[in-house]
Amino acid sequence: MPEKVLMKGNEVIAEAAIRAGCRHYFGYPITPQSEIANYLAWRMPAVGGVFLQAESEIAAINMVYGASGAGARVLTTSSSPGISLKQEGISYIAGAEIPAVIVNVMRCGPGLGGIMPAQSDYFQAVKGGGHGDYRNIALAPYNAQELYELTVKAFDLADKYRMTVMIMADGALGQMMETVEFRDEEKPFEADKSWATTGTGMKRKKNYITSIYIDPEELEKLNNRLQAKYRTIEENEVMYEERDCEGAEIVVCAFGLAARIVRNVMDMAAAEGIKVGLLRPVTLWPFPVKAISDIAEKTDVLLSVELNAGQMVEDVRLAVNGRKPVHFYGRTGGILPTQNEILEEIKRILGRGNK
Amino acid sequence: MMPVMQSPRSLEKPTMHYCPGCSHGIAHRVVAEVIDELGLEGNTIGVSSVGCSYNNYLYFTFDMQQAAHGRAPAVATGIKRVHPERTVFTYQGDGDLAAIGTAEIIHAAARGEKITTIFINNTTYGMTSGQMAPTTLAGQVTTTSPAGRNTSTQGYPIRMSEVLAQLEGAVFIERVSMHDVNHIIQAKRAIKKAFRVQMAGLGFSMVEVLSTCPTNWGLTPIKAVGWLEKNMMEYYKLGNLKGKDLEV
Numbered sequence: 001m002p003e004k005v006l007m008k009g010n011e012v013i014a015e016a017a018i019r020a021g022c023r024h025y026f027g028y029p030i031t032p033q034s035e036i037a038n039y040l041a042w043r044m045p046a047v048g049g050v051f052l053q054a055e056s057e058i059a060a061i062n063m064v065y066g067a068s069g070a071g072a073r074v075l076t077t078s079s080s081p082g083i084s085l086k087q088e089g090i091s092y093i094a095g096a097e098i099p100a101v102i103v104n105v106m107r108c109g110p111g112l113g114g115i116m117p118a119q120s121d122y123f124q125a126v127k128g129g130g131h132g133d134y135r136n137i138a139l140a141p142y143n144a145q146e147l148y149e150l151t152v153k154a155f156d157l158a159d160k161y162r163m164t165v166m167i168m169a170d171g172a173l174g175q176m177m178e179t180v181e182f183r184d185e186e187k188p189f190e191a192d193k194s195w196a197t198t199g200t201g202m203k204r205k206k207n208y209i210t211s212i213y214i215d216p217e218e219l220e221k222l223n224n225r226l227q228a229k230y231r232t233i234e235e236n237e238v239m240y241e242e243r244d245c246e247g248a249e250i251v252v253c254a255f256g257l258a259a260r261i262v263r264n265v266m267d268m269a270a271a272e273g274i275k276v277g278l279l280r281p282v283t284l285w286p287f288p289v290k291a292i293s294d295i296a297e298k299t300d301v302l303l304s305v306e307l308n309a310g311q312m313v314e315d316v317r318l319a320v321n322g323r324k325p326v327h328f329y330g331r332t333g334g335i336l337p338t339q340n341e342i343l344e345e346i347k348r349i350l351g352r353g354n355k
Numbered sequence: 356m357m358p359v360m361q362s363p364r365s366l367e368k369p370t371m372h373y374c375p376g377c378s379h380g381i382a383h384r385v386v387a388e389v390i391d392e393l394g395l396e397g398n399t400i401g402v403s404s405v406g407c408s409y410n411n412y413l414y415f416t417f418d419m420q421q422a423a424h425g426r427a428p429a430v431a432t433g434i435k436r437v438h439p440e441r442t443v444f445t446y447q448g449d450g451d452l453a454a455i456g457t458a459e460i461i462h463a464a465a466r467g468e469k470i471t472t473i474f475i476n477n478t479t480y481g482m483t484s485g486q487m488a489p490t491t492l493a494g495q496v497t498t499t500s501p502a503g504r505n506t507s508t509q510g511y512p513i514r515m516s517e518v519l520a521q522l523e524g525a526v527f528i529e530r531v532s533m534h535d536v537n538h539i540i541q542a543k544r545a546i547k548k549a550f551r552v553q554m555a556g557l558g559f560s561m562v563e564v565l566s567t568c569p570t571n572w573g574l575t576p577i578k579a580v581g582w583l584e585k586n587m588m589e590y591y592k593l594g595n596l597k598g599k600d601l602e603v
Contacts, residue, residue, distance in 0.1 A: 024437060050436045054429070055462035062426035062459070066433025069420045070400065074433070092423050197418035197434065199441045202397035208412040210403075210421035 004181045010035035010174040012144050013077065013103055013167065014043065016151035021188045022073040022101070023049035026063035028056055028082060031115045032171035033105035036077045057082040061089030061102075068098045069209040071196030073155055073188075077103035079171070080121050081112060083129075090164050091130030095211025095222070099158035099191070101151070102136075103167040105174040108307075108334040116334020117171035119256060120308035125166050126285040126315070133223055135230050137165040137237065138284040140255040144178035150282070152186055157237065159191035161229060168284060170307065172257050172336070239282035240291050248277030250346055251295050253316050254305040255281050257336070262305055265342045276346060284312070292319035299324065301349055305342055306330040363387035365396050365416050372410075376576025378533045378566030379408055379475065385539065386446070386473060387415065389547045393554070399442045400434050402427045404456075406448035407481045425456025428463035431470045442553060444471040450480045453489040453515050460519070467524030467558035471549045474515065474561055477568040478587065485571030489513045492586055497571070512590065516563045520596040527552040527560035527598030530591060534567060534580045538593075545595070551603035560598070565591055 007015070014036045017025070025040045037053065044051035050067075054060035060076045067074045078086060083104045093100050104125065108118035125138040137157050139150040147169060154165040197207050213219035241259075244266065245251050254262045259280040269276045279295055281288050296302070301324055304313035313328040320326050329345045331337045347353065362368065365387035373379045390399055399417040403409055405424035412419035422430040427445035435443040452460050452474050463470065479497055480486040486499040490512050494503040504512075520528045527549050531542035542564060549560035565587050569579040 024433070026433065052432070052436060055458050058426070059429040059432075059459055059462065062423060062429035063433035063436070065422070065426075066402070066420060066430035066435075067437045068433070069430075070434045070437040072437040088423055089426070096421075197400050197420055198438060199400055199418055200397045200416075206412075206416055206418050208419045208421070210410075210412060212409060212421060214410075 002181045002183055004179055006177055006179050007144060008035055008175065008177050009144055009147050009169065010105065011039045012147040012180050013151050013169070014039040015182070016148045017075045017101070017155070018043055018047060019182065019186050020073065020152040020155040021186065022075045022155060023047065024067045024072045024074045025050065026052050026054050026060040026067070026074070026076050027078065028054050028060050030079045030082045032107055032174050033077050033079045033103065035174070036103065057085035058088065061086040064100050065089055065093055065096070065098065068093070068100050069096065069197055071193045071198050073159070075101050075103070077105070079105045079107045080109050080118070083121060083124065087130035090136065091132050091134060092211050093164050094130070094134035094226070095132065096209050097162045098209060099162050100164045101154045101158050101167070102164055103169065106168065106170045108332060114334045115171065117257060117336065118307045118332070118334055119170055119258065120311065120332065121168070122284060122306070122308060122311035125168055126287070134226060135163070135285055137161070137163065137233065138168050139165065140168045140282055140284050141173065142256050142259050142280065144180040147173065148180050148182065156189035159189050161233060163229070168256065170257050234286040237283060238286045238288050240288040241278070241280040241282060242291060243278040243280070244275065245277035245279060245295055245299065248275050248299050249350055250301050250303055251277040251279055251299045252303045252305055253279045253281070253292065253312065255284060255312065258305045258307055261337060261339060262342065265339045265346070268339060268343050269346060274346065274350065274352065281312070287315050287319070289319045292316055293321070296320040296323045301325050301327065303327045303329060303346065303349060305337065307336065308332060363391045365390045367414050367416055369413065371414060373407065374570040376567055376569035376579055377407070378477065378564065381533045381539060382473065382475060382564055382566065383411060383414055385533070385543045385546055389543060389550055390417070392547065393550055395442045395550070399444070400438065402431045402434070402443070402445040404445065404447040404451040406451050408446055408448065408475070409482070411446060425451050425454070426459055427451065428456065428459040428468070428470070428472065432463055432468050435468060435470050439469070442550060444473060444550070446473045447475070448481070449474070449476045449478065449488045449490040453513050461522070464519045464522045464525040464559040464561070467526070469553050469556055469558060471553045472561040473546065474563040475566050476563055476591065477566040479568050479571045481568050481571055485568070492590055514591060516561070516596050519561060524558050525561065525597060526558035527601060528596040530563040530565065530593050530596065532565040532583065532588065532593055534565070534583050548603065552598060552601060555603045557601065557603070565593070
């Protein structure tokens with residue numbers, strides 16, 4: 001029987017990792033994701049796993065590098081300023097082609113910023129963050145059930161493609177309690193880890209894990225291999241939700257918590273006779289370029305709603321490629337846009353002022 | 356006939372890239388001999404760091420990971436926590452361990468992480484052309500202390516072995532040198548004991564190796580040995596700082 005429980009978002013992520021077969025966690029405390037570590041501090045030992053509180057986010061991501069390179073399923077979690085610290089390690093993990101799952105329960109910035117929810121690390125996750133040409137698969141859950149589903153999926157994707165997968169949640173999703181239904185059992189992707197450093201046991205040639213290639217030809221080969229892998233992922237792993245986009249006067253693009261607010265706005269708009277569609281990217285990278293491009297053929301105008309100063313809107317505009325106007329609405333500082341604010345913006349764009 | 360001397364099994368055969376008179380080659384050989392003698396070749400996972408020895412994973416025959424600058428103790432921690440039955444060591448220089456990686460080495464030692472660190476101290480950043488290191492001696496000329504290290508503005512060299520010996524989790528710490536045969540024999544004894552401490556699961560162990568860098572010191576290999584004896588051994592006293600009486 002699937003188990004239905006009421007849980008805090010951060011704890012859902014932690015429990016999902018356990019159920020996905022992750023037995024090694026390395027992290028450092030930071031609000032608003034600390035409940036993940038608090039939960040795993042007792043849960044990991046209970047299942048024979050390792051919970052280690054590192055001296056910094058930098059150390060934590062390098063422990064992930066070591067443990068993943070040694071063949072384990074590994075998790076680290078943090079929030080925005082801590083994720084910035086991890087970028088060095090993320091770039092090395094990309095170069096060394098090892099799997100890692102990294103959760104970012106985003107808070108508002110820049111700098112130490114604040115502890116309230118935000119989506120302002122979109123650029124960092126999908127455009128880079130660390131140095132060099134690499135990508136992270138970036139998953140954007142929008143409720144507790146998706147925190148579970150996408151965390152489990154993140155481990156499979158990381159193992160399948162030997163790369164970093166980031167869960168892009170936000171402070172509100174991490175802190176709110178919702179019901180989640182856990183499956184009895186997961187069937188993790190069975191990855192070939194014959195490349196891992198486990199000790200040769202004198203039975204095979206040595207394995208080594210590195211990201212340094214002094215010979216430019218060799219380094220370009222690595223880059224070409226990475227880019228080919230990224231094209232495969234763009235081809236096969238795009239996830240999004242499309243809702244009421246057929247015949248919509250305006251299509252709103254929003255992910256995570258912003259998409260939840262927009263869902264309510266759609267009902268309010270319908271009550272006023274305005275048909276609003278929603279395109280919700282679930283993978284921020286690979287971005288649902290084709291879905292948005294198709295929508296641009298069918299609708300007159302698009303609006304990107306985000307908890308930031310306008311980041312994903314750039315990718316929406318690239319997908320639309322000038323064919324239709326693309327507007328942006330967002331709040332920063334940890335302030336959530338209200339349903340009324342968004343509805344007003346939609347009416348302003350459509351020229352439907354208050355009667 | 357029994358061979359008197361042979362190349363260690365744990366060492367690959369290619370030509371190393373190190374400069375003439377550099378201590379890295381000797382240190383690699385000693386580590387390889389110790390791993391052979393302890394029967395650990397198939398059981399060892401090493402961690403390379405950043406600096407001249409960045410690619411020593413090419414020189415050893417066992418599994419290795421290459422770590423970011425200063426992070427080798429964190430990487431080794433990750434490996435050891437996945438494979439507690441394996442022997443895990445880091446091989447780090449003084450810029451790596453005593454500057455950018457101070458947090459990682461101190462906390463690995465404080466946790467009593469059951470790993471071994473081989474710490475190569477040659478008082479300079481060899482790979483980037485001889486800049487001042489945290490271990491550079493007062494008055495020593497480097498490319499970033501061209502008038503000699505001025506302690507009033509550039510501070511004092513850090514004695515990392517003494518720093519780490521303060522920590523409960525660090526159970527074996529010894530400083531050795533590899534500038535002549537007698538010292539190499541002593542160094543090997545210390546390195547073997549450090550690995551044995553790890554095998555016994557007692558905690559963190561480290562051997563600091565005073566090393567020469569003739570290229571960046573601007574000396575011939577022979578003169579570099581004399582400089583090490585006269586200057587480095589004066590400030591960095593050889594000997595055991597912790598775990599002398601451990602029986603392993």
